[in-house]
Amino acid sequence: MRRLNRAMSMLTGRELILLAACVVITIAFASASPVFATPENAATIMRNSVELLLIGLGMTLLLAMGGIDVSIGVVMGLSAIAVGRALGADLDPALAAVIGPLTGALLGLVTAAVVVLGRIPAIVGTLGLLGIYRTAIFVVLGGQWLSGLPTGLTEMLGTGLAGVPLSFWMIALAYLAVWLALRRTPFGLHLLAIGNSEEKARLSGISVIKVRFAAFVISGMLAGLAATFYVATYRNVEMSTGSTLALDAIAAVVLGGTSILGGRCSLVGTVLGVLLLRILQNGLLLIGVPSLWQTVVTGGLLIAVLSLEVLAGRLSFSKLGWASR
Amino acid sequence: MNRLRSLHGPALVLAILAVLWVVVLGGLFVLKPTALSAATMTTVLQFSTILALAALGQALVILAGGAGIDLSVGGSVSLSAILAMLALKAGMPPLLLPVACIVAGLLLGLFNGLLVTRLAILPLIATLGTFFAYSGLALALTGGAPQPGVPQWLLPWGRGTLGGVPLPFVSAALPAFVLAGIVLVFTAWGRWIYAMGFNERSARLVGIPVDRTRLILYGLSGMLAGVAGLVSLAWFGSGRPNIGQNLELESLTAAMLGGIAIFGGRGGVGGVLAAVVLLVTLKTGLLQLNVNTVWQVGIVGALLIFVLLADRLSQRWR
Numbered sequence: 001m002r003r004l005n006r007a008m009s010m011l012t013g014r015e016l017i018l019l020a021a022c023v024v025i026t027i028a029f030a031s032a033s034p035v036f037a038t039p040e041n042a043a044t045i046m047r048n049s050v051e052l053l054l055i056g057l058g059m060t061l062l063l064a065m066g067g068i069d070v071s072i073g074v075v076m077g078l079s080a081i082a083v084g085r086a087l088g089a090d091l092d093p094a095l096a097a098v099i100g101p102l103t104g105a106l107l108g109l110v111t112a113a114v115v116v117l118g119r120i121p122a123i124v125g126t127l128g129l130l131g132i133y134r135t136a137i138f139v140v141l142g143g144q145w146l147s148g149l150p151t152g153l154t155e156m157l158g159t160g161l162a163g164v165p166l167s168f169w170m171i172a173l174a175y176l177a178v179w180l181a182l183r184r185t186p187f188g189l190h191l192l193a194i195g196n197s198e199e200k201a202r203l204s205g206i207s208v209i210k211v212r213f214a215a216f217v218i219s220g221m222l223a224g225l226a227a228t229f230y231v232a233t234y235r236n237v238e239m240s241t242g243s244t245l246a247l248d249a250i251a252a253v254v255l256g257g258t259s260i261l262g263g264r265c266s267l268v269g270t271v272l273g274v275l276l277l278r279i280l281q282n283g284l285l286l287i288g289v290p291s292l293w294q295t296v297v298t299g300g301l302l303i304a305v306l307s308l309e310v311l312a313g314r315l316s317f318s319k320l321g322w323a324s325r
Numbered sequence: 326m327n328r329l330r331s332l333h334g335p336a337l338v339l340a341i342l343a344v345l346w347v348v349v350l351g352g353l354f355v356l357k358p359t360a361l362s363a364a365t366m367t368t369v370l371q372f373s374t375i376l377a378l379a380a381l382g383q384a385l386v387i388l389a390g391g392a393g394i395d396l397s398v399g400g401s402v403s404l405s406a407i408l409a410m411l412a413l414k415a416g417m418p419p420l421l422l423p424v425a426c427i428v429a430g431l432l433l434g435l436f437n438g439l440l441v442t443r444l445a446i447l448p449l450i451a452t453l454g455t456f457f458a459y460s461g462l463a464l465a466l467t468g469g470a471p472q473p474g475v476p477q478w479l480l481p482w483g484r485g486t487l488g489g490v491p492l493p494f495v496s497a498a499l500p501a502f503v504l505a506g507i508v509l510v511f512t513a514w515g516r517w518i519y520a521m522g523f524n525e526r527s528a529r530l531v532g533i534p535v536d537r538t539r540l541i542l543y544g545l546s547g548m549l550a551g552v553a554g555l556v557s558l559a560w561f562g563s564g565r566p567n568i569g570q571n572l573e574l575e576s577l578t579a580a581m582l583g584g585i586a587i588f589g590g591r592g593g594v595g596g597v598l599a600a601v602v603l604l605v606t607l608k609t610g611l612l613q614l615n616v617n618t619v620w621q622v623g624i625v626g627a628l629l630i631f632v633l634l635a636d637r638l639s640q641r642w643r
Contacts, residue, residue: 068449120633121587123394123449124577128633131574131626138619247457250450260450292465299457303440306451310444 014257018272022279029283036286047233049278050167051076051226052248056256056270057178058219059249063258064265065215066195067122069111071130072223073245077137079103079227080237083153084146087231093152097228104224105217107133112216116209130246137239147236157232167229174222179267191215196263244295251302252277277301338584338596346603353610360613363489371491371560373605375402377498377598378553379572380579381505382434382546384597386448387580388509389539390522390589395546396452397437399572400459403565405430405547406554407463410472410564419476426558427551433459434547438540456573463566472564483559493556498598501549505594518542522589571622578629579604587633604628 030037055072062069069075082103086096115125157166182188190211193201202208231237254260255276256269280301281294354361379398386393409426417425433455440451485492509515521528521535529535550569557568581587582604583597608621 070453114630114634118630118634119637120630123396124581124587124633125630127396127574127577128626128629131571131622131624131629133623135619135623135626138617247453250453254450260447290465290468292469293461295457295461296465299454299459299461302454303446303451303458306446306454307440307444310446 015266015268015272018255018257018269018276022272022276025276025279025283029279029286033283033286036283041282041286045275045278045282046168048282049274050171050229050233051242051245052252052274052278053171053271054174054222054226054229055219055245055249056252056274057174057267058222059246059253060256060258060265060267060270061178061182061191061215062122062219063250063253063260064195064263065191065212066198066261067115067212067215068250068260069122069126069216069219070246070250071111071126071133072219072249073242073247074130074133074137075104075107075111075220075242076223076227076230076245077237077240077242078107078133078140079224080230080241081137081140081146083228083231084149084237087149087153088146090150093150093156096153097156097232100226100228100231101221101224104227105221108217108220108223111220112213115216116212137241141237141239143239145236145238149231149235151235153228153232154235157229170225170229174225175267175271178218182265182267187211187214192263192265195259195261195265244298247295247298247302248277251298254302255305338592339599342582342596342599342603346599346606349603349607349610353606353613357613360610365609365613367486367489367491369602369605369609370494372609373601374491374493374498374556375553375568376572376575376579376605377494377601378501378549378556379569380576380583380597380601381498381501381594382549383576384580384583384585384592384594385505385518385542386546387585387587388522388589388592389518389542390525391441391535391539392448393441393522393539393542393589394448394452394577395434395437395543396449396573397433397456397459398546398550398576399569400456400461400463401430401433401547401550402553402557402569402572403463403567404433404459404554404569405551406558406564406568407467407472407566409554409558410474411466413474414472422476422479422558423555426555427548430551430554431544431548434550435540435544437547438543441543442536442540460567460569463569467564467566469566471561471566473562475558475562475564479559480562483556483562493559497552497556501552502594502598509594514538519590522586523591571625574622574629575604575625578625578632581629581632581636586636 026037035041055076059069059072079100083096083100086099087093111126111129114120114129115122118125159166161169182191190201190206193204193206194208194211198208230241252273253270256266256271256273258265258269277298280297284293284297285291350361379402383395383398386395405426408429409422412425413419413422437452437455440446440455441448482492482496487495509518517528517533517538521533521538525535554568558564579600580597583592583600585592585597604625607624611620611624612618
């Protein structure tokens with residue numbers, strides 16, 4: 001019991017609310033659909049969360065720094081094509097697996113060059129890149145799908161370690177590495193400082209360009225890693241692969257309590273945000289809501305949470321008798 | 326010197342855009358001489374109308390600063406057209422269709438404005454959320470199918486021309502730009518917009534109602550999107566749930582290309598209109614040359630980045 005208490009106290013209010021929300025909607029969907037609360041469906045939800053967990057991790061870094069990348073889903077798409085092409089060319093699966101993160105990191109480098117070196121606001125710069133990458137995907141694929149790829153990569157990554165899928169271990173490793181970087185190295189402190197105020201961070205001697213550059217490259221690399229798992233699971237790549245992932249990631253990270261104004265981030269919150277989003281999407285589909293409604297739900301949830309956060313903040317301020325803002 | 330530069334700024338932008346436009350037309354003439362005709366120009370202006378209206382709203386929102394941006398313009402265009410058509414289907418008198426479409430756009434824009442001003446949510450996140458909500462709703466409410474049944478009397482306006490210039494362009498886009506230009510340059514309210522874009526703190530200190538002005542501008546952007554939705558209805562004769570696709574990227578590019586500073590407070594609307602015509606000429610030219618439409622989004626994206634990089638470099642060299 002005491003251990004449980006300690007575990008609970010490690011979670012912030014926001015994370016507890018998310019956890020509660022996950023439980024509530026799980027119970028609601030379980031009572032509405034007989035298929036929802038089955039081990040198979042739980043596995044499906046976990047499986048569907050893999051890419052978003054990795055991309056959400058990168059997005060957490062970007063948002064905490066006051067940045068954003070709306071092209072990140074398409075970066076995963078392009079990396080997936082690279083992995084697929086490598087597999088199609090009968091490359092060794094281990095090599096093909098590395099090509100994903102490598103391509104992602106390379107594209108992250110491009111994003112960083114445009115946004116950081118070009119000093120273009122991240123939202124505008126990555127929106128431009130999104131357009132370019134979408135054309136690039138079309139050109140590279142030639143209007144066709146990559147499908148029926150060799151099974152080598154699938155077999156390699158399909159193995160489990162101690163009964164748990166390899167993807168889970170990789171995700172845990174990635175989160176641990178980022179957590180250590182954030183909490184135990186100057187990088188994390190600098191990143192959050194830039195999120196608070198880029199000007200003040202620069203004045204206090206932080207190498208703003210280096211830190212921002214690194215964050216964009218890491219985010220790209222994580223998207224590339226997600227691409228490797230995507231190809232291993234689905235063994236095909238189409239034009240629209242990854243097109244909704246950027247919004248999903250932004251929504252999940254914001255849900256998780258990372259402040260878009262920078263300076264505050266929560267990795268546990270991101271994980272819970274991803275799970276909440278994927279449970280919601282899966283459950284809505286199972287109770288018969290057409291998939292066209294998914295973007296409406298995600299967009300609406302994003303707005304609702306941000307609005308409620310502000311309103312609740314104001315309420316508690318006025319209760320304590322503080323001047324509002 | 327400062328005065329000289331501010332006088333020359335807009336003129337310089339227009340001159341550069343004119344040169345680029347001639348280059349694009351020249352390139353088209355070399356590659357496909359038959360494509361260059363009066364009819365092509367009519368087509369360009371017809372296609373320009375919707376983008377022009379969306380880009381004007383985008384430009385005004387950005388001009389007012391405060392990290393202002395309206396990523397939801399495309400979604401607002403689609404959703405206002407769809408909402409108006411659904412209302413028509415539900416029994417609304419057809420005469421009210423234009424009003425319904427414009428009011429729907431206005432409300433969608435005001436919702437953005439409330440999120441940004443009253444709740445102080447960062448514009449890029451607020452309008453990213455509403456972009457997905459609006460464009461998603463337009464698709465979800467219709468199942469992705471076009472909504473037929475636009476009243477016949479609306480079509481002559483959407484498809485007619487006046488001396489080779491499409492009617493929607495003459496009667497909607499052009500007056501909107503002229504009006505916006507006059508308001509920005511000659512009225513106190515217009516000066517407020519520049520002032521708050523240039524330095525919001527000072528604007529607040531001198532008593533400019535920054536939040537109210539910004540709320541109105543987001544509403545205006547939505548209303549212009551509603552007008553654009555109406556133009557699409559009168560032009561195609563049906564409500565297309567994806568009519569606003571890519572408009573967020575294109576309107577941003579047009580605004581940046583037209584000399585609006587991304588951080589606000591600098592730029593004019595004349596350049597935006599010129600940039601819209603340039604963009605659409607480029608797109609039409611590519612279409613004439615049988616280049617796949619997927620290339621358009623990439624070229625527009627590259628143009629957006631190029632313009633912003635060029636702006637940075639020119640500032641450094643100045």
